[in-house]
Amino acid sequence: MFLVFIVYPILWVISGSLRGNGSLHPTAFVGLDHYRQVFQDPVFWRVLLNMFLWGLITIPVQMVIGGTIAYLIERHTTRSKTFFRVMFFLPVITNVSVISIVWSQMYAPYYGIIQHYVKFVGLQLTTSPLGDPSLVIYALILVNIWQWTGFSMIMYVAGLNNIPSELWDAAKIDGAYGWRLAMGVIVPLLSPVTRSLLLLGVIGTLQTFPIVHLMTDGGPDHASEIFGTYIFKQGFVIGDLGYASALSTLVLLIALVLTIIQIVAFGAQLNPNQKRLA
Amino acid sequence: MKMYKIAVALSGLACLLVPVANGNENREITVWSWFITSTMQKSIKAFQEKNPGLKVTYTYYNYSPEYITALKAAAASNSLPDIIGLQPGSLTQQYREQLVPLSPYASKEWGNDWTSKVFPIALKQLTMGNPTNDSNFYILPQECQVLAIWYNKEIFQKLGLTVPQTYQDLVSVAKKLSDNGYIPMYQGAADGWQNENVFLMIANQLSPGLTDQAQAGKVPWNSPALVSAMQCWMNLFKDHVFQEGALGARAYPTGAQLFAQGRVGMMALGSWWMQESKFPPPLSRYIQNMSGFDFFYLPALTQGGKSSPPVGGVDIGYGLTKNGARNPEAWKFLASLVRGDALQQALNDLNDLPSFSGFEPAGEITPNIKQMYDRFIADLPRAENQRFAIPAIADALDNALAGVASGTVSPEEALKRIQDVTDKALK
Numbered sequence: 001m002f003l004v005f006i007v008y009p010i011l012w013v014i015s016g017s018l019r020g021n022g023s024l025h026p027t028a029f030v031g032l033d034h035y036r037q038v039f040q041d042p043v044f045w046r047v048l049l050n051m052f053l054w055g056l057i058t059i060p061v062q063m064v065i066g067g068t069i070a071y072l073i074e075r076h077t078t079r080s081k082t083f084f085r086v087m088f089f090l091p092v093i094t095n096v097s098v099i100s101i102v103w104s105q106m107y108a109p110y111y112g113i114i115q116h117y118v119k120f121v122g123l124q125l126t127t128s129p130l131g132d133p134s135l136v137i138y139a140l141i142l143v144n145i146w147q148w149t150g151f152s153m154i155m156y157v158a159g160l161n162n163i164p165s166e167l168w169d170a171a172k173i174d175g176a177y178g179w180r181l182a183m184g185v186i187v188p189l190l191s192p193v194t195r196s197l198l199l200l201g202v203i204g205t206l207q208t209f210p211i212v213h214l215m216t217d218g219g220p221d222h223a224s225e226i227f228g229t230y231i232f233k234q235g236f237v238i239g240d241l242g243y244a245s246a247l248s249t250l251v252l253l254i255a256l257v258l259t260i261i262q263i264v265a266f267g268a269q270l271n272p273n274q275k276r277l278a
Numbered sequence: 279m280k281m282y283k284i285a286v287a288l289s290g291l292a293c294l295l296v297p298v299a300n301g302n303e304n305r306e307i308t309v310w311s312w313f314i315t316s317t318m319q320k321s322i323k324a325f326q327e328k329n330p331g332l333k334v335t336y337t338y339y340n341y342s343p344e345y346i347t348a349l350k351a352a353a354a355s356n357s358l359p360d361i362i363g364l365q366p367g368s369l370t371q372q373y374r375e376q377l378v379p380l381s382p383y384a385s386k387e388w389g390n391d392w393t394s395k396v397f398p399i400a401l402k403q404l405t406m407g408n409p410t411n412d413s414n415f416y417i418l419p420q421e422c423q424v425l426a427i428w429y430n431k432e433i434f435q436k437l438g439l440t441v442p443q444t445y446q447d448l449v450s451v452a453k454k455l456s457d458n459g460y461i462p463m464y465q466g467a468a469d470g471w472q473n474e475n476v477f478l479m480i481a482n483q484l485s486p487g488l489t490d491q492a493q494a495g496k497v498p499w500n501s502p503a504l505v506s507a508m509q510c511w512m513n514l515f516k517d518h519v520f521q522e523g524a525l526g527a528r529a530y531p532t533g534a535q536l537f538a539q540g541r542v543g544m545m546a547l548g549s550w551w552m553q554e555s556k557f558p559p560p561l562s563r564y565i566q567n568m569s570g571f572d573f574f575y576l577p578a579l580t581q582g583g584k585s586s587p588p589v590g591g592v593d594i595g596y597g598l599t600k601n602g603a604r605n606p607e608a609w610k611f612l613a614s615l616v617r618g619d620a621l622q623q624a625l626n627d628l629n630d631l632p633s634f635s636g637f638e639p640a641g642e643i644t645p646n647i648k649q650m651y652d653r654f655i656a657d658l659p660r661a662e663n664q665r666f667a668i669p670a671i672a673d674a675l676d677n678a679l680a681g682v683a684s685g686t687v688s689p690e691e692a693l694k695r696i697q698d699v700t701d702k703a704l705k
Contacts, residue, residue, distance in 0.1 A: 221680040237346065
């Protein structure tokens with residue numbers, strides 16, 4: 001199973017990246033030509049920058065907001081905990097097409113949802129961040145954060161519920177409140193969850209596709225291009241499978257390097273059994 | 279004894295006939311496309327009524343990413359259905375090796391002069407991107423379209439506006455619409471296809487057919503007329519003919535909904551817009567019988583220039599896959615789709631214009647719709663080409679248009695980028 005569904009497709013893609021441009025099947029062997037073209041392609045560097053921004057912003061922001069919401073629900077809400085958990089988790093399970101239509105309408109000037117409310121205070125939006133090359137990637141990152149913060153929240157809810165009640169009591173007796181409680185007790189105890197979210201966040205960043213495809217398709221003029229949309233265009237729209245395979249192989253390598261770094265850095269601590277033994 | 283022999287013979291004959299009858303009942307034709315399901319079901323029903331025993335199984339996909347990924351995966355695994363919906367040019371070329379040439383089928387069905395019935399622009403587009411010396415038709419066109427600027431007649435009348443004849447008229451009409459709280463000309467500029475359509479209207483009014491020559495490498499993309507076209511395109515944004523924030527807007531569903539609701543003055547669409555009047559209720563009063571709408575061609579955007587000629591071509595065509603060629607019934611449905619009962623159902627739904635002359639919609643077609651339909655049909659024979667043979671060039675044009683519209687790249691620089699891609703693609 002592993003050979004058929006994992007190893008074979010990877011080898012097929014790597015082999016395709018070394019062959020010529022065919023729309024359905026790779027053709028003659030061209031060596032590293034596609035990789036040379038990729039590194040000379042300004043869009044590739046734009047994609048790398050966008051992916052870096054995506055990961056750098058979404059992962060920590062989702063963690064901080066998700067963790068804060070989880071803490072407020074679990075420690076400061078006595079009733080309707082389930083209601084709040086469900087409400088904040090709803091965007092995670094909402095269809096991405098719906099999310100993209102709603103947010104596109106929210107961003108729209110003149111006829112948009114935000115415009116509908118700001119007009120009551122005399123404001124008129126005159127542009128959409130989705131059409132501004134300098135803002136578009138941040139506008140999409142905001143949508144992504146909105147959608148996925150609920151996932152961080154639910155992970156932290158589980159983490160908070162795993163903290164023994166004796167520890168909370170001990171912290172109170174020791175006078176740990178507010179910032180000191182957060183940094184001295186909660187954050188360290190939730191660090192396994194944080195590391196898992198970091199790992200999943202990096203993977204999720206590299207897998208991002210539908211929200212960008214539906215809202216901007218990587219535009220305007222590649223300003224919001226990410227690996228998913230660029231590989232899709234090269235492989236399926238333009239029909240250059242060799243170039244798309246080279247891009248895919250590079251994504252695979254990036255994912256591999258980042259995963260190895262995380263496993264080397266956090267591997268032992270990601271394993272709860274090992275931690276207990278220590 | 280004689281009676282006994284006859285009875286045995288009849289029984290034997292009956293036994294032979296039963297499996298044949300069952301076989302006919304199970305003959306299935308598989309079709310994939312992005313064509314609207316409700317209309318396709320009417321086409322299938324009409325075909326099946328005329329061809330009892332045949333069953334057409336239609337699979338609808340959203341065009342992107344579902345349809346193009348499904349096609350790619352099925353083509354790579356040799357599991358394409360019998361018939362696939364395609365557009366001429368780049369999309370057809372990607373699957374040419376999986377399709378069979380259709381000229382022999384068409385000649386056998388309709389006679390050797392069948393091409394004389396196809397509108398010239400459709401015929402020209404069918405072979406776009408074919409290798410040199412390959413004049414085969416790998417798809418046959420079902421429907422054609424003509425691009426135009428649709429406008430809301432009621433809003434125009436209410437504000438005392440008339441159809442713009444010059445660029446200055448267009449700018450002042452847009453201003454009056456904006457001043458009165460309407461979106462002037464809705465442009466879903468996040469959609470490459472809508473930008474391409476408007477740019478082709480502009481380029482063809484400055485020099486008909488020039489974009490075709492440029493994509494074929496016969497003239498450079500930075501030739502003066504195309505630089506001028508790109509500047510005109512930029513001006514539509516700078517002079518607020520298009521709504522603010524157009525680059526972040528989509529034509530469908532948002533633009534179409536706003537236009538149908540009467541919140542938009544003008545929108546660049548095509549003859550397919552008439553189909554809205556056939557959608558299930560509730561329909562806005564503008565959409566009912568299309569009584570709130572009419573269309574014009576883009577007025578001259580340069581001093582002393584001419585208005586845009588009709589631009590258009592094949593909206594959708596169908597190819598017979600090599601799998602489909604092994605199914606003797608598949609051609610029957612394809613023929614019906616492009617020039618038969620199935621086509622007639624699509625036309626009755628006002629889905630678009632026919633590709634073969636001699637057809638027109640039947641059923642409940644009001645005089646208002648009929649006159650618009652007739653105007654489109656009259657313009658179709660002189661339509662300029664809207665399709666690209668090489669997808670990389672179309673993609674480069676899409677990005678160039680977005681770059682110019684956003685002000686991040688100059689018209690000259692944007693056209694140079696398209697030229698670089700064209701040079702590489704034609705190498």
